[in-house]
Amino acid sequence: xxxxxxxxxxxxxxxxxxxxxxxxxxxxxxxxxxxxxxxxxxxxxxxxxxxxxxxxxxxxxxxxxxxxxxxxxxxxxxxxxxxxxxxxxxxxxxxxxxxxxxxxxxxxxxxxxxxxxxxxxxxxxxxxxxxxxxxxxxxxxxxxxxxxxxxxxxxxxxxxxxxxxxxxxxxxxxxxxxxxxxxxxxxxxxxxxxxxxxxxxxxxxxxxxxxxxxxxxxxxxxxxxxxxxxxxxxxxxxxxxx
Numbered sequence: 001x002x003x004x005x006x007x008x009x010x011x012x013x014x015x016x017x018x019x020x021x022x023x024x025x026x027x028x029x030x031x032x033x034x035x036x037x038x039x040x041x042x043x044x045x046x047x048x049x050x051x052x053x054x055x056x057x058x059x060x061x062x063x064x065x066x067x068x069x070x071x072x073x074x075x076x077x078x079x080x081x082x083x084x085x086x087x088x089x090x091x092x093x094x095x096x097x098x099x100x101x102x103x104x105x106x107x108x109x110x111x112x113x114x115x116x117x118x119x120x121x122x123x124x125x126x127x128x129x130x131x132x133x134x135x136x137x138x139x140x141x142x143x144x145x146x147x148x149x150x151x152x153x154x155x156x157x158x159x160x161x162x163x164x165x166x167x168x169x170x171x172x173x174x175x176x177x178x179x180x181x182x183x184x185x186x187x188x189x190x191x192x193x194x195x196x197x198x199x200x201x202x203x204x205x206x207x208x209x210x211x212x213x214x215x216x217x218x219x220x221x222x223x224x225x226x227x228x229x230x231x232x233x234x235x236x237x238x239x240x241x242x
Contacts, residue, residue: 018094022102025092029069029084036069036082037110038103039140040148043174044208055083056096058238061212061225065237067103068145097238104239108152111140115159118178136163139176146175147209150223151239160218167216168226170194171209173202182215187229 029036048057048064057066071080089099118135138159139146149155150169159179160167166182170190180190190213198208213226214235221242224232 018098021092021094022098025088025094025099036071036080037106038067038069039107039111039145040100040103040151041066041068041145041174042147042151042209043206044210047174047206047208050206051083052085054085054087056086056089056099058096058100060235060237062210063237065100065148065151067100070144101239104148104151104153107140107148111142111144111146111149113149113152113155113158114139114141114143114146115155115162115179134163134181136167136179137172137176138169138179143175147171147173147177150177151237151241153240153242156216156223156241157218157221160216166218169214169216171212171214172197173207174209175207177209187213187226190226 043064043066045059045062045064048055048066055066057064059065066083069082069084086096089096115136115138118137121137136159138149138155140149163179163181167179168182168185168190170178170180171194172178194211194213198211202208215224215226215232216222217224223235223237223241225235227233
């Protein structure tokens, strides 16, 4: 559901700083909808286009970044989800980038980073001596829109520490990434695996995250787009990843 109402407040006072406006917005939204968790969402641009252009977002490669407010529905497995329109942020005089970073901080505190070996997460399916020991999963502990956990400050550096160096990020779904060591990685093989997974494994096209592979350089602490076999380009999601 998308919030469609328009509200007007006077924030002309010099003492009304950005933090005050954010607190006022959160109080207003809680009064309106009840307590909900703000989660940054990484999704494919095609999914975002099926929503509305009236929600704030940032496009990077074939990703769109937005923020969703979610609340479990009692006695139901579904989630109540709300996308805010730009005019709500405008009425509170909160820049989109400020709200995005606020959502990242809130999500990091309430839905902490999950970065584990795929063998530890799925022990019934993958034995510990399997090649999968080298593959990690990064998400949040809720496993809900957890692909955005790569936006948590320090998340990629921690993943590199656990994996022992630089790695590739393979977009599994809007809920998680698969990480595999960059050394000896085959671009063509990873692209084939990604295309096959996006075509045959996803439960819904709304779960599609990306058709692109990213890489994290542990020495430079930088995120790159693996454009082709020989080309890497810097990726900037508009938040501080360090």
